[in-house]
Amino acid sequence: MKKNLLSQIIIVVSFLMLSASSYAQSNTTQQISMGIPEVLLINAVDTTGNVAAISLELTTNVAGTAIAGGTGTSYAQVSSIVASGQTRSIQASYDVIPAGTSLDVTGTTPTSSNGDGTYGSAVSTITLSTTPQDIFTGIGSCYTGTSAKDGYRFDWKWNASTAGQYANIVATTGTATTVTLTITAGQ
Amino acid sequence: MKKVILVGLLFLTLTPHVVKSQNSNKSTVTFELKIPPIALINFAVENQQIISHSFAIASNQVEQTITKTNIDKTWLNYSSIVKSGSSNYITANISSGSLPSDVDLYVFVSPDAGFGAGSLGTPVGEIKLNYYPQNLIINIGSCYTGTGTNKGCLLNYVWDNPKSYDYFINYLHGKPISITYTITAH
Numbered sequence: 001m002k003k004n005l006l007s008q009i010i011i012v013v014s015f016l017m018l019s020a021s022s023y024a025q026s027n028t029t030q031q032i033s034m035g036i037p038e039v040l041l042i043n044a045v046d047t048t049g050n051v052a053a054i055s056l057e058l059t060t061n062v063a064g065t066a067i068a069g070g071t072g073t074s075y076a077q078v079s080s081i082v083a084s085g086q087t088r089s090i091q092a093s094y095d096v097i098p099a100g101t102s103l104d105v106t107g108t109t110p111t112s113s114n115g116d117g118t119y120g121s122a123v124s125t126i127t128l129s130t131t132p133q134d135i136f137t138g139i140g141s142c143y144t145g146t147s148a149k150d151g152y153r154f155d156w157k158w159n160a161s162t163a164g165q166y167a168n169i170v171a172t173t174g175t176a177t178t179v180t181l182t183i184t185a186g187q
Numbered sequence: 188m189k190k191v192i193l194v195g196l197l198f199l200t201l202t203p204h205v206v207k208s209q210n211s212n213k214s215t216v217t218f219e220l221k222i223p224p225i226a227l228i229n230f231a232v233e234n235q236q237i238i239s240h241s242f243a244i245a246s247n248q249v250e251q252t253i254t255k256t257n258i259d260k261t262w263l264n265y266s267s268i269v270k271s272g273s274s275n276y277i278t279a280n281i282s283s284g285s286l287p288s289d290v291d292l293y294v295f296v297s298p299d300a301g302f303g304a305g306s307l308g309t310p311v312g313e314i315k316l317n318y319y320p321q322n323l324i325i326n327i328g329s330c331y332t333g334t335g336t337n338k339g340c341l342l343n344y345v346w347d348n349p350k351s352y353d354y355f356i357n358y359l360h361g362k363p364i365s366i367t368y369t370i371t372a373h
Contacts, residue, residue, distance in 0.1 A: 042212060058220075063332075098222065169305070176220075177219075178216070
């Protein structure tokens with residue numbers, strides 16, 4: 001019974017607090033706290049907009065030539081809201097790639113009309129390693145869209161290493177490799 | 188009790204949401220990386236080919252009809268990708284025509300000219316050609332020689348006692364001497 005009474009009192013007080021200002025005066029101001037959280041979301045997809053493995057192959061059919069031809073494309077769909085004066089980067093690194101080979105990537109900022117904002121710019125072609133490196137810099141608040149071919153474009157080029165490592169190459173029926181894309185905190 | 192819940196909901200509605208940053212800032216691209224085994228061989232021939240000719244039998248096999256006078260300089264271009272722990276090798280054999288019993292034909296293979304990369308193998312030097320394949324370059328790993336003349340390994344033929352062998356008559360009678368080079372996986 002006491003609890004019931006207490007509940008009723010709380011309700012009444014709450015309504016009184018909410019409506020007090022309305023009764024007190026005819027004009028008033030209401031402070032609205034409008035918060036936009038920092039957002040940094042990234043999603044890697046293939047050219048069809050799906051999450052799927054990209055298959056690359058190095059081979060040749062001309063005697064005397066080096067293996068080549070491991071090219072492919074993927075996209076990173078991003079939403080970014082930065083704090084005032086800050087920008088972000090998109091970085092990439094791999095876990096491991098087959099011996100004697102190298103993996104390059106060339107970035108292109110979004111061109112689709114499905115997004116908007118400050119996309120930043122692409123760094124020139126980067127030879128990836130296990131250490132994250134900037135592929136795009138100067139990214140502000142933006143979104144890229146989520147359809148196929150929306151987003152930051154990554155053109156991958158897997159090739160025989162140019163650093164005298166060719167003898168270390170061995171045939172492989174399919175080595176799974178993961179490249180991690182990271183959108184950095186605002187700086 | 189219902190009223191207590193109602194009061195709780197009221198306060199939740201009126202309380203501003205806590206502003207939080209989202210942290211799904213990583214995504215991964217998965218690759219499937221393939222390198223098939225490769226064994227490719229071809230000739231590159233200097234000067235005009237007046238009598239001899241070369242052609243590919245298969246991607247790992249080429250045949251050359253040679254002249255008595257060795258006027259052409261032939262280079263072997265090859266590409267190789269091996270499986271782990273494996274190697275390729277190149278053999279040579281007489282695949283067409285026959286030599287008189289007192290005539291021998293040798294081929295000398297020079298070291299790689301150095302325009303490619305990788306594990307190019309070890310040339311055995313000179314071998315006396317026969318009708319069965321014999322190793323000419325062994326322990327070839329993953330490598331490429333470059334394409335064209337002056338790339339790869341130079342072949343030189345040496346005739347022993349050629350006086351008893353009239354090449355031109357044999358050639359005219361459809362009995363040229365041809366040598367086949369094959370690159371194979373061990």
